[in-house]
Amino acid sequence: MEDISETELLQRIFPLLDTSGSALLGPGDDAAVIAAPDGRTVVTIDTQVQDQDFRLRWANGYETTGFDVGWKAGAQNLSDINAMGAEATAMVVSLTMPGKTPVGWVEGMARGLDTAIRELGGGACSVAGGDLSRGSEIVVTVTVLGHLAGRAPVLRSGAMPGDVVALAGTAGRAAAGFALLESGHGMDTLDEDQLALVKNQCRPLPPLWAGPAAAEAGASSMIDLSDGLVRDSGRVATASGVVVDLDLAAVDRLAAPLQSTAELLGANARDWALGGGEDHGLLVTFRADKELSEGFTRIGSIYAGEAGVTMNGDPLTITGWDHFAH
Structure with a gap:
């Protein structure tokens, strides 16, 4: 990552993410604009932290891929929306990582996130934007928005x-x-x-x-x-x-x-x-x-x-x- 710029990275990962669906305005501006189909928005957020929620290399030798982390980050947040009886409409993603993180690992994370949405049945959920930052370890935070389709939330x-x-x-x-x-x-x-x-x-x-x-x-x-x-x-x-x-x-x-x-x-x-x-x-x-x-x-x-x-x-x-x- 330290060999390329933030702009170059975004140019690589945006094509890997589905930014259609409910995002009226997706990545590229200071904020996204998301449709709220029934006038109410359900919101959840969750974080994965390296060596707290996952290891890059486990004791048995398994190496966690970016695809794994992207999939899990999407899945755990989509699940919280699901638990309210709601359906996901959009997500935003914050990624903090060391400069030594391979670019391919980040591209894999984007693919994992997008694949989880599609294969798990995330429907019209789109990746509407996010944030990149540099830090001492990998931290992925995802916020997902959803709607209730006219139903009452189940508490x-x-x-x-x-x-x-x-x-x-x-x-x-x-x-x-x-x-x-x-x-x-x-x-x-x-x-x-x-x-x-x-x-x-x-x-x-x-x-x-x-x-x-x-x-x-x-x-x-x-x-x-x-x-x-x-x-x-x-x-x-x-x-x-x-x-x-x-x-x-x-x-x-x-x-x-x-x-x-x-x-x-x-x-x-x-x-x-x-x-x-x-x-x-x-x-x-x-x-x-x-x-x-x-x-x-x-x-x-x-x-x-x-x-x-x-x-x-x-x-x-x-x-x-x-x-x-x-």
């Missing part, structure tokens, strides 16, 4: 006793992939299923169809599973003033595909399913009289009581991811 605070807890997407797979990356098991020693787990960590697959679908079906609450099933269920429990009781058999079904990897690493597959974050699945509650649509799996129930998370009525000690906790 964390709407769950009520008697509701069903459902999941769209996966839980625990990204945590298993993280454990493999941090292990001494090189990529050339992993089987097809384990390579898929690594991919779940590096390029998550949020079910972007599920948020609007759940909202249309009358979901009472929703949350993106970014920090783990227990921690994010706890956020719904606290916001709604209820008990989220997870079903042990359902959790074990989530853990079953992870069992052989857990045995390889001396880990507990159920712990990954309960506490592992970054799958970006969607946790949804529905009234009990609602039939679950295809793609949603029942994994628990809502009860009255002191806000918290249990499993088959028993308290859980797993907490999930926290940026600042030990």
Whole structure:
């Protein structure tokens, strides 16, 4: 990067990004102009920091590509818009990096961002602009705007006793992939299923169809599973003033595909399913009289009581991811 100018870099990456869609005015001016289809705008922001959220080279030898980071930066933010029952319309991206960062890595990041939007089902979302800066490490911050298409936003605070807890997407797979990356098991020693787990960590697959679908079906609450099933269920429990009781058999079904990897690493597959974050699945509650649509799996129930998370009525000690906790 230190061998080319900011202008030259922008000339390289703009052609790699879809800047159409809802952007009435895209990159090139001091700010973008974005359409707000129903007069309301949903906004989210998330950051990836080198050696905090990803490593350029992992313990098992895997080298994180710019494509990986671009994909994940897009996916995790699109997932937050999804969790409100909204649809993404535009994103802006801030990239800070050392001068020694290869230009090809940055081009790969742009491709990953654009590909994630298209392949995950980001619809009319366009990359409307952003910012470049120089720093001691790579930091990628993405802001995504969305619209509700005439629907009410689905909040964390709407769950009520008697509701069903459902999941769209996966839980625990990204945590298993993280454990493999941090292990001494090189990529050339992993089987097809384990390579898929690594991919779940590096390029998550949020079910972007599920948020609007759940909202249309009358979901009472929703949350993106970014920090783990227990921690994010706890956020719904606290916001709604209820008990989220997870079903042990359902959790074990989530853990079953992870069992052989857990045995390889001396880990507990159920712990990954309960506490592992970054799958970006969607946790949804529905009234009990609602039939679950295809793609949603029942994994628990809502009860009255002191806000918290249990499993088959028993308290859980797993907490999930926290940026600042030990």
